[in-house]
Amino acid sequence: xxxxxxxxxxxxxxxxxxxxxxxxxxxxxxxxxxxxxxxxxxxxxxxxxxxxxxxxxxxxxxxxxxxxxxxxxxxxxxxxxxxxxxxxxxxxxxxxxxxxxxxxxxxxxxxxxxxxxxxxxxxxxxxxxxxxxxxxxxxxxxxxxxxxxxxxxxxxxxxxxxxxxxxxxxxxxxxxxxxxxxxxxxxxxxxxxxxxxxxxxxxxxxxxxxxxxxxxxxxxxxxxxxxxxxxxxxxxxxxxxxxxxxxxxxxxxxxxx
Numbered sequence: 001x002x003x004x005x006x007x008x009x010x011x012x013x014x015x016x017x018x019x020x021x022x023x024x025x026x027x028x029x030x031x032x033x034x035x036x037x038x039x040x041x042x043x044x045x046x047x048x049x050x051x052x053x054x055x056x057x058x059x060x061x062x063x064x065x066x067x068x069x070x071x072x073x074x075x076x077x078x079x080x081x082x083x084x085x086x087x088x089x090x091x092x093x094x095x096x097x098x099x100x101x102x103x104x105x106x107x108x109x110x111x112x113x114x115x116x117x118x119x120x121x122x123x124x125x126x127x128x129x130x131x132x133x134x135x136x137x138x139x140x141x142x143x144x145x146x147x148x149x150x151x152x153x154x155x156x157x158x159x160x161x162x163x164x165x166x167x168x169x170x171x172x173x174x175x176x177x178x179x180x181x182x183x184x185x186x187x188x189x190x191x192x193x194x195x196x197x198x199x200x201x202x203x204x205x206x207x208x209x210x211x212x213x214x215x216x217x218x219x220x221x222x223x224x225x226x227x228x229x230x231x232x233x234x235x236x237x238x239x240x241x242x243x244x245x246x247x248x249x250x251x252x253x254x255x256x257x
Contacts, residue, residue, distance in 0.1 A: 054112045059153050061125055062108035063146075063161030065101050067132070068192075069220050073105030074165065077129040080142050081109050085121040093124075108158065113150065123148045125161065132165040136190075136197045136215040139168055166192070169218030171243065172252045175201075177208040179257065185229040186257070190214055193223045204228070218249045226255060 065077045079101065083094040101107045113123075126142040133139035145163045153159070171190070177183075181204070189198030199212070216222040225240040243253055 054110045057112065057114060057155045058110040059113040059123070060108060060110050060156065060158040061123065061148070061161070062106070062158040063125075063163060064105045065107065065127060065129075065163045065165060066105060067219075068164045068166050068217070073101075074129060074132070075101050075103045075105060077101040077105070077107070077127055077132075077165075078142075079107045079109065080126040080128070081111065082124050082126070083116055083121055084124055084147075087120065096123075113153070113155075116150065122150075123153075125163075127163055127165065129165065131168050133168050133215060134165055139215045166217040167219045169216050169249045169251070171214050171216045171222070171224075172250070173212045173214060173224075174252065174254045175208060175210050175212060176254070176256050177204060177206055180206045181228065181257065182206065183228045183230060186226065187229065188212075188224070188226045188255075190224045191216055191222050192220060196223060196225075198225075216243070216251075220244075224253065224255075226257065228257065 061081060065074045065079075066072060067074055077100060078098060080098045081096040083096060085091040085093070096111050097109065099107055099109050124144050125146040125148075126144045127134070128142045134143035134145060135141075143165075146161050148159070173188075173190075175186070175188075183204035185200055185202035186204045186208075187198065187200045189196045191197055199214075201208070222243050223240060224243055227239075239257075241253070243251055
């Protein structure tokens with residue numbers, strides 16, 4: 001049995017690394033340094049934290065964080081507030097600060113938005129809590145859950161955002177090409193029916209026998225779908241299954257095709 005890293009898993013986040021590697025191979029080290037230096041100087045988040053002491057004419061971003069599907073209010077969830085330019089090239093996002101939900105799952109963050117009136121951008125609310133996730137690709141990082149333009153916010157009028165998080169579980173997905181099919185690509189999607197994600201393997205070895213570990217909700221059903229391609233059109237290989245996490249956090253599934 002091979003590890004899944006023996007085969008090319010195609011994800012959108014991987015394309016950046018492929019492009020950067022291709023550039024690195026074509027330029028010398030001095031040119032490479034000059035190329036990436038602007039990203040370190042301008043592409044990182046700028047930390048201002050200027051909103052925590054606002055007393056009047058404030059924007060108030062507030063709401064609750066709940067578990068899906070139990071609708072249980074979640075306390076001690078980290079909430080991050082930032083400002084992002086519409087054109088982010090060479091312009092860092094600006095961190096306005098962080099707060100946490102209280103025992104009733106509520107959060108509230110006040111800041112002075114007057115300095116951003118002339119800037120082209122929007123405000124982002126991000127969340128993070130151990131054992132929970134929203135983005136299956138990056139379950140351990142901050143998850144952007146809401147964004148606001150200045151024209152939809154009013155001074156001293158709290159927003160009422162309801163943020164839904166998933167309790168984190170894991171699936172050990174065993175992929176095996178038992179029919180020795182010649183496929184140019186295998187596409188797999190997984191997760192809650194209305195919030196699924198996925199990955200692709202291309203090309204697909206005839207002797208494919210590998211395990212992929214993926215993040216799924218621990219307390220609700222996930223839909224697993226897979227489809228094979230030999231060109232632009234999918235083959236008849238198009239199936240789906242419903243899976244649940246065993247013991248609330250872990251499950252295995254054998255995907256033979």
